[in-house]
Amino acid sequence: MEAAITLPNTSSNSSGTGSTPHSPVATGLILLSTLAILLATVVGNVLVVVAISISQVLRAPQNLFLVSLASADILVAIIVLPFSLANELIGYWYFSGLWCSLYLALDGLLCTASIGHLCAISLDRYWAVTRAARLNLRRSPRRVKGMIGAAWAAAALVALPPLLWAHPRSEKCQLSQETWYVLASRVASFFAPSFVMVAVYCRIYHLTTWQTAAFLPACTLHPASTGNSKKGLRVGMLDWQQWSQHQSMLLCRRRLVRAQERRFTIMLVVVMGAFVLCWFPFFFTYSLGAVCGEGCQVSKPRFRFFF
Template sequence: MEVNNTIFDPTFETIMTTTKYSLDPSEDKTQENHLDLVILISKATLMGFIVLCALFGNLLVIVSVMRHRKLRVITNYFVVSLALADMLVAIFAMTFNASVEISGRWLFGYFMCDVWNSLDVFFSTVSILHLCCISVDRYYAIVQPLDYPLIMTNMRLGTMLSVVWCSPTVMSFLPIFAGWYTTDSHLNWRKSNPNLCSFRVNKVYAVISSSVSFWVPGMIMIAMYYKIYREADRQERMLYRSKVAAALLNKHLQINGISAGLAGLPPPEPLPEEPPITSSSKMKRERKAARTLGIIMSAFLACWLPFFLWYLITALCDSCESGQIVTAVVFWVGYLNSALNPLIYAYFNREFRAAFRKTLESCCSIFGPATDLRQRKQDLVPSNASSEIHVQRAY
């Protein structure tokens, strides 16, 4: 035993010394603090970026539609209302969630927890109902274009927007403030933990609220856009066939005219120029609008589908628990949709893109000194050129 101690003691001492310096508690704690700080800064930066994009992007949509008469069509009034809802999501839902993610606790008390949960449910439902209305509007504009002005009147527009903004209160404020959305044990837990704000729902409320807020409107939108796609494809084929038939008829008439010896006749008087056919251009515009709004709907479903799947699974499965990271990701992927819509408008819609550019240029012109200097330089060039012209004329 003595020999063994003599042989292995130095090695044991070396191992303990190495362990002491490599796993120093203070150094390990410092590294953890640095890592936590980096994660916190990254989260705050990403959340702040999403909030700012949602605020200013949707504000740009509203201002552009109000400033440019060309964008003041019925569909874009739904778009403006949707942009307002997305701005309110950024103000009332994202900011509260960001404060929880950054501070690690709820800072605003028991009552405001109910307010936040109600606003969160309310605005997400308002957004998807807007997209449902837009899909119905596009359906009538493309499938029944002649009846569209009679169907989509200003009165019907106001009625649809009123229903969209008022009906979600039945699924948000009423059951949440009445306590119908959750279990008695969760209500008691909340009273004993005022610094935490979690939204744990019972099974009945989970099924009904997700169906009303997401699944049923989502299925309606998918059905509408499928019919729109089929009709747009049919109109495209009909337009192509009519162009081919007109070209063949023109060729046939030319051949018959030459064979009948009409070349020696005096040429007929030129017919007045026909106005451009607006039906085909209107169909193209409607198809582009439908494509843009279809992309918006797809982005909405892609952003909110993970949340509602998580929402149903955690509510219906008692043994299914999700970590804090998963909960934060599904919430913020859903919130991301409020910042994506203006980017989709700017990228896929030429009229919105031009309106955005003009609106931003007019906003930048407010900051005057730099633009004034450039304008003065530009004003000097024509004056010099004009003086040279006068000199040349004099000679």
């Protein structure tokens, strides 16, 4: 996101004799890996949009979150990644200063909106668990679109204001590097949504576990409660059969609940693990540089890799 990009000077830009920052092998690897990420991002998210658009089953209001999220990620791949790749391979910002400012703003907007959608989805799932009856009545397309609009508006508030004081024709193409803005924007873009997501998903897991455990009925039938008469014997035999069937049902339900909890846990680990793995290194190192200054900044190649 708002990483500093140095603009080329006039002589190097006009002559085009500047050396590339990477060896041919490294350049090839960077090119192939980034193009693979770009292609996977576009194809995967287009498939999400198409599937929800053509499937009647998937046209539930809450899936509008996925459509908007996929759209943001598609725009990242189409608008942001190609220019990031060109800047990395060339070694300087080849394009105009105005486009540099727009590029950085769009990068911040789209990436923050993507994270905001993930946070909104987690809140929607939490309300679905805690307020199932009322939420199903209120989960209309209008309500979901309102939450999506809020995610985009919050992203705009974080990413776009620095354009007001940016200087696209200055020697360096960068947005505000002031500590207060870097920290405030990083908290709003990543750390606060991450805290909300972790807290909400942990709460969902505990609520789901408690609800499924409470759903299992206690075993109350027992053949010892029957009498010794013939009528009591017949009732006892009937109760014994019911008790045995009841036990089998309980065993099946327990196995089903354990399987559901296991799948839910794996899903949470994958989602949150991938989210933190992709975003935390960049946001942490970028915030660290703003707090500590030059003393604790990571090396430029490492930061560019995280970026």
